[in-house]
Amino acid sequence: MVDFARVQKELQECSRDIERSGIKVIPKSEATLARLIGTIPGPVGTPYEGGTFQIDIALPDAYPFEPPKMQFTTKVWHPNISSQSGAICLDILKDQWSPALTLKTALLSVQALLSAPQPDDPQDAVVAQQYLKDYQTFVGTARYWTETFAKKSSLGIVEKVQKLVEMGFPEAQARSTLEAAGGDENLALEKLCSG
Amino acid sequence: MDSEAEFSSFFDWLTRRDRARELSVLMPLILGAAAAASAATPDTEDPDAGNPERRTPRERIVLIDPFSQRVAVIEGGSDLDSLLQGLGGKDGQPPASKASIDAMPSVEIGEADGGSECAICLEQFEVDGVAKEMPCNHRFHGGCIEQWLTLHGSCPVCRFTMPVEEEEVVKKSEERGGEGRRVDGEIRVRVFVHNRRRASEGPDQASDEDTMQS
Numbered sequence: 001m002v003d004f005a006r007v008q009k010e011l012q013e014c015s016r017d018i019e020r021s022g023i024k025v026i027p028k029s030e031a032t033l034a035r036l037i038g039t040i041p042g043p044v045g046t047p048y049e050g051g052t053f054q055i056d057i058a059l060p061d062a063y064p065f066e067p068p069k070m071q072f073t074t075k076v077w078h079p080n081i082s083s084q085s086g087a088i089c090l091d092i093l094k095d096q097w098s099p100a101l102t103l104k105t106a107l108l109s110v111q112a113l114l115s116a117p118q119p120d121d122p123q124d125a126v127v128a129q130q131y132l133k134d135y136q137t138f139v140g141t142a143r144y145w146t147e148t149f150a151k152k153s154s155l156g157i158v159e160k161v162q163k164l165v166e167m168g169f170p171e172a173q174a175r176s177t178l179e180a181a182g183g184d185e186n187l188a189l190e191k192l193c194s195g
Numbered sequence: 196m197d198s199e200a201e202f203s204s205f206f207d208w209l210t211r212r213d214r215a216r217e218l219s220v221l222m223p224l225i226l227g228a229a230a231a232a233s234a235a236t237p238d239t240e241d242p243d244a245g246n247p248e249r250r251t252p253r254e255r256i257v258l259i260d261p262f263s264q265r266v267a268v269i270e271g272g273s274d275l276d277s278l279l280q281g282l283g284g285k286d287g288q289p290p291a292s293k294a295s296i297d298a299m300p301s302v303e304i305g306e307a308d309g310g311s312e313c314a315i316c317l318e319q320f321e322v323d324g325v326a327k328e329m330p331c332n333h334r335f336h337g338g339c340i341e342q343w344l345t346l347h348g349s350c351p352v353c354r355f356t357m358p359v360e361e362e363e364v365v366k367k368s369e370e371r372g373g374e375g376r377r378v379d380g381e382i383r384v385r386v387f388v389h390n391r392r393r394a395s396e397g398p399d400q401a402s403d404e405d406t407m408q409s
């Protein structure tokens with residue numbers, strides 16, 4: 001049986017601290033506290049900056065004696081996160097879990113993972129390869145994914161391409177330039193005009 | 196397959212482990228690992244038949260859940276190591292020995308500790324109540340820390356490691372010694388449901404992974 005008294009305390013503590021940490025945890029539904037949604041801001045100074053990332057949380061019956069199951073629902077380009085499933089490769093969510101960790105500290109660790117990828121222990125081999133062999137492209141793609149999937153307020157990539165097409169650029173070229181510019185439509189426009 | 200010999204040697208192993216309590220903790224884990232492997236392995240008729248190059252004898256492990264009377268047979272090679280590591284190695288620190296858990300002193304919570312909380316349940320300690328103190332001086336409710344240490348023998352706060360049971364150490368060194376022999380890459384898992392009338396474990400009784408889901 002999940003220790004719901006503890007989960008309740010964790011949620012309270014988390015919402016008290018939200019201004020400082022930026023970490024949000026809310027129940028998925030009113031029915032149970034065993035399924036939650038976590039939100040972390042992309043760390044400043046990384047390709048994830050400006051993005052808001054959602055993480056699906058499922059608490060096993062033995063929580064907090066077993067780690068919470070966490071998985072990105074926001075698509076993210078990172079060596080230790082599956083670009084397909086959102087599965088996270090992080091030791092504290094597996095064998096290095098401790099019951100003194102909380103949902104907040106676990107999410108803070110996930111956020112730290114965004115800042116400090118560990119390509120030697122990859123979850124996504126393709127991303128890890130790119131990170132090691134072509135770091136600039138990795139940064140571009142990661143930023144592009146952040147722009148496309150983790151920024152709800154800004155224009156989606158489809159709209160951006162559409163905008164450039166309307167300006168008279170071929171769609172394929174608009175898309176690839178936008179991609180290379182990490183989703184920055186102004187930079188893409190500059191490149192398209194100069195190229 | 197030589198199931199009789201298999202079973203007698205397994206029961207040897209089982210009787211050597213006199214702490215049924217620990218076994219009941221391990222079994223769902225073992226069955227869980229078996230379920231995962233079974234799902235990942237394509238079901239082949241007989242992998243030996245189609246592969247004449249295979250000469251190394253297959254490793255085979257039989258696991259029983261004494262409570263639900265389920266049996267799992269794991270056959271395979273090098274991946275068995277990683278599968279079994281999930282029981283203690285890769286799956287974090289093994290449980291603390293019973294002696295080391297019992298040896299933790301009870302300490303009284305005084306005024307000075309007022310407001311501090313148990314890092315496991317996040318409840319504050321009651322003044323004049325008692326807590327268990329680990330060798331690293333970290334304090335928890337007795338029930339909270341004992342439950343953790345029977346799963347993993349490390350301090351939740353500082354990861355100070357507690358002594359493990361002797362047999363854990365033996366098991367570890369045996370595993371290490373055996374590593375060289377395991378060259379076969381394939382794992383095969385079969386699950387049998389123990390018939391109440393008699394222990395029939397022939398392949399005909401094999402059932403799919405549904406049986407393993409508890």
Ligand SMILES: [Zn+2]
Pocket residue numbers: 313314315316317318335336339
């Ligand atoms: Zn406690």
Ligand SMILES: [Zn+2]
Pocket residue numbers: 329331332333350351352353354355
């Ligand atoms: Zn400690």
